[in-house]
Amino acid sequence: MKRPPSIREVAQLAGVSLGTASNVLNHPERVSTATRKKVEAAIDELGFIPSEAGRRLRRVDSKLVGVIVFDVANPFFSEAASAIEAYLAQFSCFPVIGSTGGDPTREADLLRLLLGQEVRGIILTPSSGAAESLKLLSSRRIPVVLFDHPALEDGMSAVSVDDTRGAEIAIEHLHSLGHRHIGFINGSARVRQAQARRVGVERSARASHNELTLTEVHAARFDAASGEKAMHELLTSHPEITGVFCANDSLAIGAMRAARQRNLGIPQDISIVGFDDIDVARELITPLTTVRQPMTELGTTAAQLLLEQPAHAQDIAFVPELIVRESTAPPRSWRI
Amino acid sequence: MKRPPSIREVAQLAGVSLGTASNVLNHPERVSTATRKKVEAAIDELGFIPSEAGRRLRRVDSKLVGVIVFDVANPFFSEAASAIEAYLAQFSCFPVIGSTGGDPTREADLLRLLLGQEVRGIILTPSSGAAESLKLLSSRRIPVVLFDHPALEDGMSAVSVDDTRGAEIAIEHLHSLGHRHIGFINGSARVRQAQARRVGVERSARASHNELTLTEVHAARFDAASGEKAMHELLTSHPEITGVFCANDSLAIGAMRAARQRNLGIPQDISIVGFDDIDVARELITPLTTVRQPMTELGTTAAQLLLEQPAHAQDIAFVPELIVRESTAPPRSWRI
DNA sequence: TTGAAAGCGCTAACAG
DNA sequence: CTGTTAGCGCTTTCAA
Numbered sequence: 001m002k003r004p005p006s007i008r009e010v011a012q013l014a015g016v017s018l019g020t021a022s023n024v025l026n027h028p029e030r031v032s033t034a035t036r037k038k039v040e041a042a043i044d045e046l047g048f049i050p051s052e053a054g055r056r057l058r059r060v061d062s063k064l065v066g067v068i069v070f071d072v073a074n075p076f077f078s079e080a081a082s083a084i085e086a087y088l089a090q091f092s093c094f095p096v097i098g099s100t101g102g103d104p105t106r107e108a109d110l111l112r113l114l115l116g117q118e119v120r121g122i123i124l125t126p127s128s129g130a131a132e133s134l135k136l137l138s139s140r141r142i143p144v145v146l147f148d149h150p151a152l153e154d155g156m157s158a159v160s161v162d163d164t165r166g167a168e169i170a171i172e173h174l175h176s177l178g179h180r181h182i183g184f185i186n187g188s189a190r191v192r193q194a195q196a197r198r199v200g201v202e203r204s205a206r207a208s209h210n211e212l213t214l215t216e217v218h219a220a221r222f223d224a225a226s227g228e229k230a231m232h233e234l235l236t237s238h239p240e241i242t243g244v245f246c247a248n249d250s251l252a253i254g255a256m257r258a259a260r261q262r263n264l265g266i267p268q269d270i271s272i273v274g275f276d277d278i279d280v281a282r283e284l285i286t287p288l289t290t291v292r293q294p295m296t297e298l299g300t301t302a303a304q305l306l307l308e309q310p311a312h313a314q315d316i317a318f319v320p321e322l323i324v325r326e327s328t329a330p331p332r333s334w335r336i
Numbered sequence: 337m338k339r340p341p342s343i344r345e346v347a348q349l350a351g352v353s354l355g356t357a358s359n360v361l362n363h364p365e366r367v368s369t370a371t372r373k374k375v376e377a378a379i380d381e382l383g384f385i386p387s388e389a390g391r392r393l394r395r396v397d398s399k400l401v402g403v404i405v406f407d408v409a410n411p412f413f414s415e416a417a418s419a420i421e422a423y424l425a426q427f428s429c430f431p432v433i434g435s436t437g438g439d440p441t442r443e444a445d446l447l448r449l450l451l452g453q454e455v456r457g458i459i460l461t462p463s464s465g466a467a468e469s470l471k472l473l474s475s476r477r478i479p480v481v482l483f484d485h486p487a488l489e490d491g492m493s494a495v496s497v498d499d500t501r502g503a504e505i506a507i508e509h510l511h512s513l514g515h516r517h518i519g520f521i522n523g524s525a526r527v528r529q530a531q532a533r534r535v536g537v538e539r540s541a542r543a544s545h546n547e548l549t550l551t552e553v554h555a556a557r558f559d560a561a562s563g564e565k566a567m568h569e570l571l572t573s574h575p576e577i578t579g580v581f582c583a584n585d586s587l588a589i590g591a592m593r594a595a596r597q598r599n600l601g602i603p604q605d606i607s608i609v610g611f612d613d614i615d616v617a618r619e620l621i622t623p624l625t626t627v628r629q630p631m632t633e634l635g636t637t638a639a640q641l642l643l644e645q646p647a648h649a650q651d652i653a654f655v656p657e658l659i660v661r662e663s664t665a666p667p668r669s670w671r672i
Numbered sequence: 673t674t675g676a677a678a679g680c681g682c683t684a685a686c687a688g
Numbered sequence: 689c690t691g692t693t694a695g696c697g698c699t700t701t702c703a704a
Contacts, residue, residue, distance in 0.1 A: 003395075004451075004476060006697055017675040022699060032673060047475060049452045054697030056389040057680045059339075063453065064400075064432065073418035073615075075411070082409035085435055092449055094432045096400065099421055113428055115340075116385045117400065139383055140340060224619040253619045260621055279409075283560040283589045285596055285621045342681055353691045358683060368689060390681030393696040 005046040014042035025050060056118055065306060066114035066122040067095045069147070070102055074222075075278040076248075076295060077125075080147070083299030084123065091307060093120070102191075104129035111136060121306040123147050128192065145306045148298070149192065151315035157305045159298050159316045163193050166291040166320035167200025170245045170273045173289070173322055175208050178330045179243035179271060183234040184216040185227060185255060186247045194218075197247050197275070215241065219251055227254025235262060235270075242270060242331035249274040249281050252288055256327070267329035277323055287325035294318050341382040350378035361386060392454055401642060402450035402458040403431045405483070406438055410558075411614040412584075412631060413461075416483070419635030420459065427643060429456070438527075440465035447472060457642040459483050464528065481642045484634070485528070487651035493641045495634050495652045499529050502627040502656035503536025506581045506609045509625070509658055511544055514666045515579035515607060519570040520552040521563060521591060522583045530554075533583050533611070551577065555587055563590025571598060571606075578606060578667035585610040585617050588624055592663070603665035613659055623661035630654050 011021040016035055023030050024039040031039070042048070056062055065088055069077045085095050096119060098110040104127045111133050114122060121143035126134065137144050138154050146158035174182050184201050187194040198216065205212045215238050219226035227246060231254065234241060246252035252274030256266055264270045266286050274281060274290035281288040301316060347357040352371055359366050360375040367375070378384070392398055401424055405413045421431050432455060434446040440463045447469050450458060457479035462470065473480050474490050482494035510518050520537050523530040534552065541548045551574050555562035563582060567590065570577060582588035588610030592602055600606045602622050610617060610626035617624040637652060 003696095007699095008697075018698085019676075019700080020674055022697095023674085026699070030673070035674080047472070049448055051393075051454055051697055052452050053389045053392040053454055054680090055699075057387075057393065057682090057697075058699045059680070060699075063449070071418070072421055073415050075414075078411075078414035078417075079409050081414075081433075082407070082435070085408055085433060089434065094434060094449070094453070096430045096432050097417075097421060098425065098430060099418070112385055113399070113430070116388050117430070118387055118389055136383070224616075250619070253616070256621060257619065280560075280589070280616045283586070283593065285592060339680095343683095344681075354681095355683085355692070356690055359690085362683070366689070371690080387681055390696090391683075393681075393698090394683045395696070396683075 004051070005048045007048065007050065010039065010042045010046055010048050013046065014039040062118050062120040063091075063093045064096050064117060064119045065093055065303070066111075066117070066119040066124075067097045068107065068110050068114070068122065068124045069097070069099060070125055070127075071099050072097055075280075076276050076293065079279070079295040080299035080302075083296040084303045087300045087303035088307075093307070095123075100125075100127055102127050104133070108133045108136070115140060115142065121145070123302050123306060125149060128190065143306055143309055145302045147302050150317065151313065155313045157310070157314045157316075159302045159305065159318070161293045161298065161318045161320050163196035163320075164200035164203065166275060166293070167197035167245070168204045169320065169322045170275065170291050171201055171204035171212070171214075172207075173273060173324070173328065174243035174245065174271060175204065175212060177243070177271065177328060178333070180211060181213050181238065181240045181242055182215070183231075183238065183241045183244040184214055184247075185230045185234065185244060185251050186216055186218050187222045187251070188220070189218055194247055201245065219247075222248050223250045224254035224257065227251030228258045229254070231255040231258035235259075235264075242333075243273070243328070244270065245273045245275075247275055249276045249278045249288060249290055252290065252327075253284065256284070256286065256288075266327050269332065271328040271331070273328060281323075282325065286327050289325045289328040290323050292321045292323045294321075340387070341384045343384070343386065346375065346378045346382060346384050349382065350375040398454050398456040399427075399429045400432050400453060400455045401429055401639070402447075402453070402455040402460075403433045404443065404446050404450070404458065405433070405435060405461045406463075408433055408435050411616075412612055412629065415615070415631040416635035416638075419632040420639045423636045423639035424643075429643070436461075436463055438463050440469070444469045444472070451476060451478065457481070459638050459642060461485060464526065479642055479645055481638045483638050486653065487649065491649045493646070493650045493652075495638045495641065495654070497629045497634065497654045497656050499532035499656075500536035500539065502611060502629070503533035503581070503583075504540045505656065505658045506611065506627050507537050507540035507548070507550075508543075509660070509664065510579040510581065510607060510609060511540065511548060513579070513607065513664060514669070516547055516667075517549050517574065517576045517578055518551070519567075519574065519577045519580040520550055520583075521566045521570065521580060521587050522552055522554050523558045523587070524556070525554055530583055537581065555583075558584050559586045560590035560593065563587030564594045565590070567591040567594035571595075571600075579609070579664070580606065581609045581611075583611055585612045585614045585624060585626055588626065588663075589620065592620070592622065592624075602663050605668065607664040607667070609664060617659075618661065622663050625661045625664040626659050628657045628659045630657075
C-alpha cells in the first residue's frame with residue numbers, strides 16, 4: 001500500500017511551510033487568499049486527505065463513535081443503528097460497531113479495543129454482568145450513553161423504553177377487549193427486558209381486580225421458532241386462553257404460526273400482541289398489534305446525547321405506544 | 337477528557353525504558369520474564385491501552401474496515417453486515433459503517449472520510465454513478481472489495497450473487513409448476529440488480545419455447561407498500577396471471593397482502609416467489625418460496641478477501657438457490 | 673501573514 | 689536483553 005501524500009508534500013508543492021498548509025485546513029482565515037489558493041491547488045493535485053491518526057495524536061476529537069449492541073442483525077438494533085449512523089453522518093462521524101451476543105467477557109474485550117481506537121465516545125447496551133466494563137469506562141472519563149438500558153449510578157446518560165409500562169398497556173389492551181385468560185410468552189428470565197416486562201404484566205393483572213388469569217411461559221430465544229414452540233405449549237396446557245402477549249415481535253410471529261397450525265383464526269379465535277413494532281410487523285398477512293418501541297428516536301437521541309454531552313447526565317425513558325392492528329379483537333364469548 | 341496513560345508512563349512506573357515497554361507489547365520474546373512481569377504490572381495498574389493512532393502513524397495495519405452500503409436498515413445488508421462484523425472480530429477488527437442511500441455524491445464523501453480514518457480497506461456496494469469514487473480508490477491503492485456487485489475492470493475483488501440466474505430459476509420454478517401467465521414485479525429499472533433480474537426473466541421466457549406470457553411492472557421502491565400497489569395493478573390489468581415473481585422479499589410480502597385483499601388464496605389461486613430469503617420469509621403465515629441470496633457467506637467472504645488480499649483479484653459470484661416453501665403450487669387448471 | 677520548531681504515542685533500528 | 693533515538697502526520701505555539 002503506497003504511502004498517501006502528507007501535508008508536508010502539499011506544503012512543498014505549494015511552496016509554503018508546513019504550518020501554513022495546516023492553517024489552510026484548520027484556520028483558513030489566517031491565510032491570505034493567494035497562498036490559500038496555491039495550497040488548495042496542491043491539495044487537489046496530490047489528492048491529499050488529512051490523516052485522522054496524526055490529527056488525533058494532537059488530541060483533536062475523534063470522528064469515531066463506538067456502538068456496542070447485543071446483535072446487529074436483530075431488527076431492533078439494526079433500525080436503531082441506522083438512526084445512529086444517520087445522525088452521526090451530519091457531523092462527519094461514523095459508528096464503529098461490535099456485537100456482544102450478551103457475553104460480558106466479549107463486551108469487555110470490545111470496549112478495550114474501542115478505547116484503543118480512541119473513539120470519541122461509546123453507545124453501549126450493557127449486558128447483565130457489565131459492572132467490570134463500566135468501571136473501566138468511568139476510570140477513563142470517556143463519554144458513554146447506555147442504550148436500551150436505564151441509567152445506573154455512575155452519571156452516564158441513558159436512553160431506554162419503559163418496558164414495564166409497555167407490557168402493562170399490552171395486557172390492558174387485551175383486558176379491555178374482554179380477554180380474561182391471557183398467555184404471556186416471555187424471553188429468558190435472565191435478561192433485564194424480560195424481567196421488566198414481567199413486572200408490567202403483573203401490575204396489570206393486579207389492576208384488573210383479579211379478573212385476569214395469566215400464564216407465563218419462557219421461550220428459549222427471542223425468535224420465531226421459540227415463539228412457535230412456546231405457543232404450542234401454552235395452548236396445550238391452557239386451552240382456555242384467548243389472548244397472548246409476546247415479549248417481542250419475532251416471538252409473536254412464531255405464535256401466529258402455531259395458532260394457524262392449530263386452525264385457530266387470528267383474531268377470531270385468539271388475539272396476539274407483540275412488542276417492538278419492527279418493520280415487518282405491519283406487513284404480515286395479519287398485521288400485528290404491538291407495543292411500539294421508537295427505535296429511530298432511541299438511536300438518534302443516544303447519538304445526540306453522546307455528541308452534545310449535556311452538563312448533567314440524562315436518563316431518558318421513552319414511553320411505548322400501543323399500535324392496534326388486526327391481530328387483536330374481542331374473544332368469541334364477547335361477540336354477539 | 338483526561339489524557340489516557342501513555343507507554344512512557346508505563347515505562348517510568350516499571351522502571352524500564354520506553355523501548356522495552358514497547359517490546360513487551362510487540363515482541364515479548366525479546367524481554368526477560370522478570371522485566372516483562374514488571375511492565376505488565378505497570379500496564380495493569382495504570383489501565384494502559386495502546387493508542388491505535390500512535391501505532392498507525394508507524395504504518396501498522398489499521399484495525400478498522402470501512403463498510404459502505406446502500407442502507408444499513410435493509411435486512412439484506414444488515415444480515416451481511418452482521419457476518420462481516422463477526423468475521424472481522426476474529427482479528428480484533430471493526431466495521432466502520434456508512435450508508436449512501438444510493439447517492440453517488442454521498443458515496444464519494446463517505447469514501448474520503450473513511451480514507452482519512454486510514455481504514456485497512458473498504459467493502460463497498462458501489463452506486464451506479466460511482467466511477468469517480470472508484471478512481472479515488474485505485475489511485476490510493478487501498479484494498480477494496482466490491483459487495484453485491486460484479487467485478488469491474490480495475491482489478492478489485494468482488495463478491496456478488498448471480499442475479500440473472502436467480503431470476504431465471506424463479507421463473508423456471510413457476511413454469512415447471514404449470515404456470516403460463518406470469519407477472520414480474522421488479523424494482524426501479526435504474527438499479528443494476530433490477531436490470532440483471534429482468535435479463536434472467538427474459539432468458540427463462542425464451543427457454544420456455546414461448547409457453548410463457550410475462551408481464552413486468554416496476555415498483556417505486558423495494559418495499560412492501562410498493563409491492564402491494566404493483567400487485568393490484570398487475571391483477572387488475574392481467575387477471576389471467578396465476579404466478580408472480582417479485583424482485584425481493586419485501587415486494588413479495590406486499591404482493592401477498594394485495595392477493596389476500598382480493599380474497600385470492602396463496603398458493604391456491606396465485607403463487608408468489610420472492611428474492612433474498614430474509615429471515616422473516618420463512619416466518620410468514622404462508623412461508624415464502626424465494627430465491628436465496630447467501631447473505632452470511634457474502635459478508636464473510638467479502639471480509640475474508642479484504643483481510644487476506646489474495647495475489648490476484650477474485651470475482652466471486654455465489655449461485656442463488658431456490659427455497660421452495662408454501663407460497664407456490666400448480667395453478668388450479670393443472671389440478672385434478 | 674508566514675515560517676520554524678516542538679511534541680502528541682508509538683515502533684523499529686541500532687547500540688550497548 | 690535493554691536503552692537510546694529518529695520519525696510517522698499533524699496542530700500549535702512562538703518568532704519573524
